[in-house]
Amino acid sequence: MTSEFTFPKIHSFPPLYTKQPNATILSTQLDSWSQIILQYCEYFRITSMTLNGTVKSSQLVDVGKSDSLPPLFVNNAINRSVSADFQSAIFSHLIHKVKKAEYINPKNPELGIYVYWRSITEWAQLLYDFVDKTGQLGTVLTLYELTKAEDSGLPESLRNLDEELLVKVLKDVLIKQGRAQLLMDDEGGIGGVKIV
Amino acid sequence: MGNTPSAPKITAQDRAIFQLKQQRDKLKDYQKRLTFVIEKQTNLAREAVKNGQNDKAKFYLRSKKQQETTIVKTCEQLDNLEGLIGTIEFKLIEKDVIYGLEQGNSVLKKLNNEMKIDKIDKILDDLEEERIKVDEVSDALGMGSGLSKSEEFEVDEEFEKLEQELNIVEQKNDTQQVPELPEVPKVDVLPEVPKSEIVEQQPSRVLANEPIAS
Known part of the structure; x- marks a missing residue:
C-alpha cells in the first residue's frame, strides 16, 4: 500500500520547488507545501519527521525502516527538489502559521518535528476512549501495552504510536486535565500511566 | 501550583501491578526477540543444508530447538505473571466490595438503632x-x-x-318520560278570522227558554 500514494497535482508543478519572491504567492506556496506534508504524513501515518523531510517515526512498521516512500521534497519526474533553506522555511510555516506541527524539542530543533495531521487533543481523546471502552480507567497501563502489545486490544488508529508522542499527549493533555498520572520505571524513564 | 487539577493518586498496589506489568512486557519483548532469532536460525540452517554443511545445519537446528523451549518456558512465566496481575486486581475489587458492605452495614445499624x-x-x-x-x-x-x-x-x-x-x-x-308526541303541523290550520263583524247569538237566551228541570 505504500506505493499507492499519489501526490496532489501541484507536486509536479516546477515553480513549487523554488521559493517565490512575491509575498502573496509565497504564502500560497507555503500553504500548498503544508497541505502536501499533512496529506503525506497522514497517509503513511508519520507522526514525526526530521528537518530534511525523512520519516522519524510512523505507526506503519515498514514505513519507518524502508526507503520505499516517494521522497517528499524531491520530484524526479520533473527533475526538481526543494533546497534545504526552503525546506526549513516550509517547516517553520507549518509550525507557526498552520500550527499543525511542533518541534520535538524547541531547544534543539535539529531533533525534528511532530506532524499533527491529528492534533494531540484528538490523540488524547482516542486514547481516553480506548481506555474507557475497555474498562481500564483507574488501572495502571504500561506504555508498552499502549503502543506495542498485540493482545491489548488496541485499535488500529493507536497501534504502534511513537512513545515520545504518546508521552507528550499524556503530559500536555490528559495530565493537564487531571485525568492521568505517570509512573516511572526503574531507570527513571516514563514507563506507565494511570488514566482515570 | 494550586490551580492545576489534582492528579490521580498512585497507590502502592498500582505500583505493584505496574511492576508486574513491566516484567510481563519485558517477557513479551524477549519472546519477540527469540522468535526473530529462531527465524534467522531456520534460514541459516536451510542455507547450510543447501551448501552441504550438515554439521553447521545441525548446530543451528539444535540452537533453534533450545530457543523454542525457552519460549515455552517464558510463556509459562508470562502466564504466572498475568495470573498474579489478575489476582491482585480482583483482590482490589473484593476489597472495595467489602468496604462497601461495611459502609452499608454501619448505616443500616445506625438506622436500626434509631428505630428500637x-x-x-x-x-x-x-x-x-x-x-x-x-x-x-x-x-x-x-x-x-x-x-x-x-x-x-x-x-x-x-x-x-x-x-x-x-x-x-x-x-x-326516569319512568315518567313523555311518550313521543306527533309533530306539530307546520301549516296554519286555523281558518282565517272573518273580517266582518258577526252578531253574536246569545245561546244563554235559548237556554233560558227551556225548562229548568229537564
Whole structure:
C-alpha cells in the first residue's frame, strides 16, 4: 500500500520547488507545501519527521525502516527538489502559521518535528476512549501495552504510536486535565500511566 | 501550583501491578526477540543444508530447538505473571466490595438503632395519651364535634333516608318520560278570522227558554 500514494497535482508543478519572491504567492506556496506534508504524513501515518523531510517515526512498521516512500521534497519526474533553506522555511510555516506541527524539542530543533495531521487533543481523546471502552480507567497501563502489545486490544488508529508522542499527549493533555498520572520505571524513564 | 487539577493518586498496589506489568512486557519483548532469532536460525540452517554443511545445519537446528523451549518456558512465566496481575486486581475489587458492605452495614445499624421497638411503642403510647388529652379538653369546653354519638347516628340515618328518597324520585322521573308526541303541523290550520263583524247569538237566551228541570 505504500506505493499507492499519489501526490496532489501541484507536486509536479516546477515553480513549487523554488521559493517565490512575491509575498502573496509565497504564502500560497507555503500553504500548498503544508497541505502536501499533512496529506503525506497522514497517509503513511508519520507522526514525526526530521528537518530534511525523512520519516522519524510512523505507526506503519515498514514505513519507518524502508526507503520505499516517494521522497517528499524531491520530484524526479520533473527533475526538481526543494533546497534545504526552503525546506526549513516550509517547516517553520507549518509550525507557526498552520500550527499543525511542533518541534520535538524547541531547544534543539535539529531533533525534528511532530506532524499533527491529528492534533494531540484528538490523540488524547482516542486514547481516553480506548481506555474507557475497555474498562481500564483507574488501572495502571504500561506504555508498552499502549503502543506495542498485540493482545491489548488496541485499535488500529493507536497501534504502534511513537512513545515520545504518546508521552507528550499524556503530559500536555490528559495530565493537564487531571485525568492521568505517570509512573516511572526503574531507570527513571516514563514507563506507565494511570488514566482515570 | 494550586490551580492545576489534582492528579490521580498512585497507590502502592498500582505500583505493584505496574511492576508486574513491566516484567510481563519485558517477557513479551524477549519472546519477540527469540522468535526473530529462531527465524534467522531456520534460514541459516536451510542455507547450510543447501551448501552441504550438515554439521553447521545441525548446530543451528539444535540452537533453534533450545530457543523454542525457552519460549515455552517464558510463556509459562508470562502466564504466572498475568495470573498474579489478575489476582491482585480482583483482590482490589473484593476489597472495595467489602468496604462497601461495611459502609452499608454501619448505616443500616445506625438506622436500626434509631428505630428500637420499645422506643416506637413509647412514641405511639405518648401519641395516644396526647390525643386523649385533646379530647378531654374539647369535652370540657363542650366543643368536641358538637354532637354525641347517638346524635351522629341519627344524622347518618336521616342522610340515608334523604338519599333514598332522592333516588326514588330520580327513578320516577326516569319512568315518567313523555311518550313521543306527533309533530306539530307546520301549516296554519286555523281558518282565517272573518273580517266582518258577526252578531253574536246569545245561546244563554235559548237556554233560558227551556225548562229548568229537564
